[in-house]
Each structure stands twice: as structure tokens, then as C-alpha cells.
Amino acid sequence: MKATSANLLSVIKGPKQFVIPIYQRTYSWHQAQCEQLFSDIIRVSKSENIHGHFVGSVVYFQESIHTVSDVPRLLVIDGQQRLTTITLLIAALAEFLNENESGLETSPTKLQNYYLFNAEEEGDLRYKLLLTRGDKETLINILKGIEIEGSSSKRVHENFQYFKSKINTDNIEDVYNGLMRLFIVDVALEKDVDNPQTYGTLNT
Numbered sequence: 284m285k286a287t288s289a290n291l292l293s294v295i296k297g298p299k300q301f302v303i304p305i306y307q308r309t310y311s312w313h314q315a316q317c318e319q320l321f322s323d324i325i326r327v328s329k330s331e332n333i334h335g336h337f338v339g340s341v342v343y344f345q346e347s348i349h350t351v352s353d354v355p356r357l358l359v360i361d362g363q364q365r366l367t368t369i370t371l372l373i374a375a376l377a378e379f380l381n382e383n384e385s386g387l388e389t390s391p392t393k394l395q396n397y398y399l400f401n402a403e404e405e406g407d408l409r410y411k412l413l414l415t416r417g418d419k420e421t422l423i424n425i426l427k428g429i430e431i432e433g434s435s436s437k438r439v440h441e442n443f444q445y446f447k448s449k450i451n452t453d454n455i456e457d458v459y460n461g462l463m464r465l466f467i468v469d470v471a472l473e474k475d476v477d478n479p480q481t482y483g484t485l486n487t
Contacts, residue, residue, distance in 0.1 A: 289469040291338065291369065292462060295398050295411060298354045301343065303363050303415045310367045310418050310438050317368060317442050321449055324372075324461030336461070338365055340468040354401050354408050360472065363414075367422070368442065369465070370412050373398050374425055375446035376458060385455050399426055414439070 295301075320338070327336040341362030345355055359366065373394055381391040396402040400409055407413055414422050417435030424431050425443050450458055 284473065285471045287469050289467060290335075290463075291341075291465040291467050292398060294341065294467065294469050295366075295369075298401050298403075300354055300356050300401065300408060300411055300413055301341075301359050301366055302356055302413045303359050303418075305415050307359075307363060307415060309416055310364065310414065310436065312364050312368055312438060312442060314442065314445050316364075317445050320368060321372070321446070321458075324465070325454060325457050326461075327464050328457040328461035333464075335464045335466045337466050338369075340470055341366060342470040342472065344472050344474055354404055357471075361470075362467070365467070366412055367414065367418075367439070369462070370399065370422070371425070371439065371443045372446045372458075372462070375443060375450055376455075376462070378428070378447065379450045379455065383452060383455075385452070387456060387459050389459065395426075 323336050323338075327333045339362065342360040343357040343362070344360060345357050377391040377394040377399070380387065380389075380394070399411055401411060402409075410423060410426065412422065413419060414436075418439050421431060421436035421439045425439070431440050
């Protein structure tokens with residue numbers, strides 16, 4: 284087992300795919316939880332005394348921490364809700380930047396290729412986060428920019444719309460800077476070595 288304190292976006296960045304196991308429940312965060320996260324992101328960006336905001340742990344299996352592959356597939360044991368919510372926020376931010384001028388030191392393409400897609404891959408491997416059941420199709424449609432009608436994943440769709448409604452030209456810099464200052468405990472478990480039930484509640 285390898286556990287480290289890490290910047291969340293640094294953990295997501297680079298070729299990898301976080302996969303939600305089929306046996307886990309689907310995405311379930313309500314708008315109130317998204318509101319709290321958004322508020323925390325704005326607060327940490329505006330504060331000169333807060334260097335970062337801790338959002339919890341992300342626990343996942345990788346086949347072996349000693350094996351290198353082009354796109355490691357990481358089975359998420361704990362952290363689905365946070366990873367999905369941050370993905371929705373980044374997707375909303377990228378969409379806003381694609382439609383509006385800003386002075387940010389980034390671009391929608393960079394946000395997508397760093398944190399949403401494995402840019403050199405095709406098929407399912409293209410996506411950095413692969414959800415389960417109806418959530419999977421809804422998130423992929425959002426990332427592709429496909430209009431969603433009658434979504435089978437209400438929470439994914441509604442929370443994406445919520446973040447879209449919150450981002451504007453007045454707070455865009457705070458949203459981006461706050462995202463850059465989110466931290467997690469990054470816990471990589473090794474298959475056949477670590478027991479996942481030792482590491483907290485599943486699917487939070």
C-alpha cells in the first residue's frame with residue numbers, strides 16, 4: 284500500500300483511468316453537497332491564509348505499483364463521489380472557457396486533455412473516469428458535448444447543470460485557482476497484497 288498527501292489535479296493528470304466497479308452504487312451526491320464544495324473552492328482561492336483544501340481520500344487498486352503501462356486502469360474503492368463531482372466541475376469550466384473570453388493561464392483544450400481525457404487513446408480508454416451503469420453513458424455524453432434528453436443518471440446531469448449555472452466571468456479565476464488547491468490522501472492498493480475493506484467506507 285502506498286499512501287501520500289497529493290494535489291488532486293496532479294493525481295488525475297497524466298495517462299490513467301479511474302474505473303468504478305459494477306458492484307458499487309451509482310453517483311449520488313445532491314446539489315447541497317456540490318454547493319458546499321463550490322463554496323469551499325471559492326473560499327480557498329480568496330484566502331491568503333489557506334494554502335489548500337482537503338477533500339478526503341481516493342483509494343484504488345492497481346494491478347501492481349511496480350508495473351508500468353500506457354494507461355493504468357485504477358479500480359476505485361473509495362472516492363467515486365468526489366472524483367465524479369470534480370470531473371463535472373472541470374467539464375463545466377472547460378465548456379465556459381470554450382464559449383467565453385478569460386484571462387486564465389489555461390484553455391478548454393488543456394483542461395480536457397489534462398483532466399478529462401487520455402488524449403491519445405480511443406474507445407473507453409479515452410476517458411479518465413469511467414462510471415458504472417447509467418452514469419457511464421451520461422458522463423460520456425457530457426464530455427462529448429452531446430445534449431442530454433431523458434438522462435438515466437439524474438444526479439450526474441443535474442450537478443453538471445448546477446456547476447454550469449454557477450461559473451461566470453466574475454468568479455472564473457477563483458474557480459480555477461481553487462480547483463488547483465484541492466488536496467487528497469492518494470491511496471494506491473496493490474492487488475493480492477492489500478485488503479480494500481481496511482481502508483474506509485466504500486464509494487464515498
